[in-house]
Amino acid sequence: MxxxxxxxxxxxxxxxxxxxxxxxxxxxxxxxxxxxxxxxPARVIPRFRPDAPSPHYLSDLQARRPPTGAAPTAALSAAERTAVNEQLADQATPSVPAGYASAEFVTDPTARWVVLDQPVVCVCADEVASIRELLGLLERLVLSRTPLVLVAPAVAKDVLGTLEVNRIQQRLSVVVVLLPEVADRERVAQLCGGRPTDRSDRQAGYLPPEDLGRCERWVSTARSSHVLTRRTATA
Incomplete structure (x- = not known):
């Protein structure tokens, strides 16, 4: 070949x-x-260092206990409690037919009252469905240590629970008052110098100072809430 x-x-x-x-x-x-x-898909699984402390998670039960070493809630003196009681009995004291939404907000265990001095009063025109609606407002109030009165026709269960825990952990002085009647909410807004806010404004963080009301002292019992124009002297 x-x-x-x-x-x-x-x-x-x-x-x-x-x-x-x-x-x-x-x-x-x-x-x-x-x-x-x-x-x-490939996932990277994080791993703790051998010497890292084990993670600690806060249970719901622990979250509902006051922090260790925290100062007890400042209750009213006997004389001041008597004076406030007289103001509540006065027919001229503005009031609405709804008390605190949860006993976790109580600040005076003896009388079972919520007493907040010089609070911001946020009146909502509709239901507060998520805590996101209040984040901007809450951040400002926590930093300034200003109490909050939240008045709304309804509040979602998880929002109420979040506010309860913040009250128990002493991060925020707050009370939630549920007022389903439009006339009652408008009356509170008028008494405190604010206006009812809707969900779109709250979600956008648009809550200018003129929309938020204020009063000298707010008192809520289990059945009613009262706007006091003056505080009594502490004995």
Missing amino acids: DPWSIGLAALVVLGLAAVVFGALYDRARNRRRHQEMLAP
């Missing part, structure tokens, strides 16, 4: 080998891509 024939045969064999290799390689690559598409 002449060299030309040998070269041609070798070229044909190499060509066939290249075609077979390419087909097998492409088949394997397509199979690998198919498996990658069906497989779950």
Whole structure:
């Protein structure tokens, strides 16, 4: 056989080998891509250092206990309690037919009252459905240590629970009063110099000072709430 024939045969064999290799390689690559598409994405699992302290999670029961070493809630003196009681009995004292929404907000255990001095009064025109609606306001009040009276026709259970925990942990002095009647909410807003706010404004964080009411002292019992124009002297 002449060299030309040998070269041609070798070229044909190499060509066939290249075609077979390419087909097998492409088949394997397509199979690998198919498996990658069906497989779950790779995730990096965080790991603690061997010397890192074990994580601590706060249970709901623990969250509803006052922090260790915290000062007790400042209750009224006997003389001041008597004076406030006289103001509540006075027919001229403005009041609404709804008390605190939860006993967790009570500040005077003896009388079972919520007494907040110089609070911001936020009157809501509609239900407070998420804590996000109040975040901007709460951040400002926590920093300034200003009490909050939240008046609304309804408040979602998780929002009420969040406010309760913040009150128990002494991060915020707050009371929630549920007033379903529009006339009652408008009366509170008028008495305190504010206006009812709607959900869209609260979610946008648009709560200018003129929309928020204020009063000298707010007192809520289990059944009614009262706007006091003056505080009594502490004995």
